[in-house]
Amino acid sequence: MSENQQKQFVFFGGKGGTGKTTCAGAFALKKAKEGYKTLVVSTDPAHSLADAYGIRIGSEIVSLTYNLWGLEVDAELEARKYMKGIQDQMLNIVSAAIVEEIKKQLEIAYMSPGAEEAAIFDKFIEIMEMVGKAYDLIVFDTAPTGHTLRLLTLPEILGAWIDHLIDRHEKARKLMKMSARYDEILKKKLEDDPIIRILHKRKEKFSFGRDIMTNGDLTEFFFVLNAEKMPIMETERAIAMLKKFSIPVGGVVVNKIIPEEAGPFFEKRRSAQEDYLEDIKHRFGEYRIAEIPMLESDIQGMVQMEQVAHILRNL
Amino acid sequence: MDPKGEKGFWKNAWHWFKAFSFGIFIDKRMAVVRKEAFDEYDNLLLLLYSDFLGIPNPISYYMLELLPYLAEEIEPWERRIQNRKFIVAEKAAQYDFD
Numbered sequence: 001m002s003e004n005q006q007k008q009f010v011f012f013g014g015k016g017g018t019g020k021t022t023c024a025g026a027f028a029l030k031k032a033k034e035g036y037k038t039l040v041v042s043t044d045p046a047h048s049l050a051d052a053y054g055i056r057i058g059s060e061i062v063s064l065t066y067n068l069w070g071l072e073v074d075a076e077l078e079a080r081k082y083m084k085g086i087q088d089q090m091l092n093i094v095s096a097a098i099v100e101e102i103k104k105q106l107e108i109a110y111m112s113p114g115a116e117e118a119a120i121f122d123k124f125i126e127i128m129e130m131v132g133k134a135y136d137l138i139v140f141d142t143a144p145t146g147h148t149l150r151l152l153t154l155p156e157i158l159g160a161w162i163d164h165l166i167d168r169h170e171k172a173r174k175l176m177k178m179s180a181r182y183d184e185i186l187k188k189k190l191e192d193d194p195i196i197r198i199l200h201k202r203k204e205k206f207s208f209g210r211d212i213m214t215n216g217d218l219t220e221f222f223f224v225l226n227a228e229k230m231p232i233m234e235t236e237r238a239i240a241m242l243k244k245f246s247i248p249v250g251g252v253v254v255n256k257i258i259p260e261e262a263g264p265f266f267e268k269r270r271s272a273q274e275d276y277l278e279d280i281k282h283r284f285g286e287y288r289i290a291e292i293p294m295l296e297s298d299i300q301g302m303v304q305m306e307q308v309a310h311i312l313r314n315l
Numbered sequence: 316m317d318p319k320g321e322k323g324f325w326k327n328a329w330h331w332f333k334a335f336s337f338g339i340f341i342d343k344r345m346a347v348v349r350k351e352a353f354d355e356y357d358n359l360l361l362l363l364y365s366d367f368l369g370i371p372n373p374i375s376y377y378m379l380e381l382l383p384y385l386a387e388e389i390e391p392w393e394r395r396i397q398n399r400k401f402i403v404a405e406k407a408a409q410y411d412f413d
Contacts, residue, residue, distance in 0.1 A: 090383040098386050105367055109375050118376035161374050168359045175352035179345055194384045
């Protein structure tokens, strides 16, 4: 790391197809070489981390090389595990007949929009808790911009929602208690309050996630873009969004820069690219910028990843 | 309670007096509070599980973990909330106008 202390969480984001996975993978490889125990996690529903390394990675953590581990989060699997946990828990508390009734509701929620993001976010927090123990550093290869931003801003929004729920619950409970003054059965029922316990636990998880993500000493966000108009615009918007939620941005990686020896066919694109590179330097000057030239072939396998890792050494 | 003797009579009378005044002065008032409390709980359930009724809820996924504790209340709640027709009448019903 070229400045101050070692970060613990590094996120790579950007427009689809710009090379997020390659950069995240190479960055993780570089860190592993420097001696940090690194875990690289892909949260993109369309995983390609395994293809980048040429090593099979699944929903379980696997060792890639010395000091480097990989994981591809399977949102569907995580959601299913979560549902299973709830069902098991339910069997301990209520009768089987009611469980059957509720199963329908669980299915609906499982299909609802946002369930996958929520499942990924849960996994995020679970992974983040591993830092310091098993790993020194976690590199997240995230999904294309919009999806990721939603994910990262989740704790902010849901935290407020939970606060509201807790208030509501307390109000309802107070009234219940008042009405239970002469009702011994209701009084007994009100003694234990698992709901508030769970709501508070949720809230803590959200604020844990938020604290880490907004902590500039721990977290850094990198954007991968190409020297073209649309990725630049999108990156600028995304950075503005992260700033709004005070998530620290570390730098940008300009990928697939056409080199001089590309020949006459690329001459025109190359001159346009010069302008865009200027533009990038102008717009993102306050962050670190790394440039990766377009290589002779697409980047695949450990050997080529190491090449890219070398280019990213200053990031 | 001993029904025989003078002591028994007064004890009996006291018991009935207590029950009578509870019915007259307290129970009816408590019913209002209870109704309010249950309404409040219904509203809370609505915030938690509005997606069961087709209203999108940003947090529904996380609130599923509360289901085991609320499972028994979900079904009657759904029935109540879907049957709501006239809020003003509902609110008015808890006050004693007769």
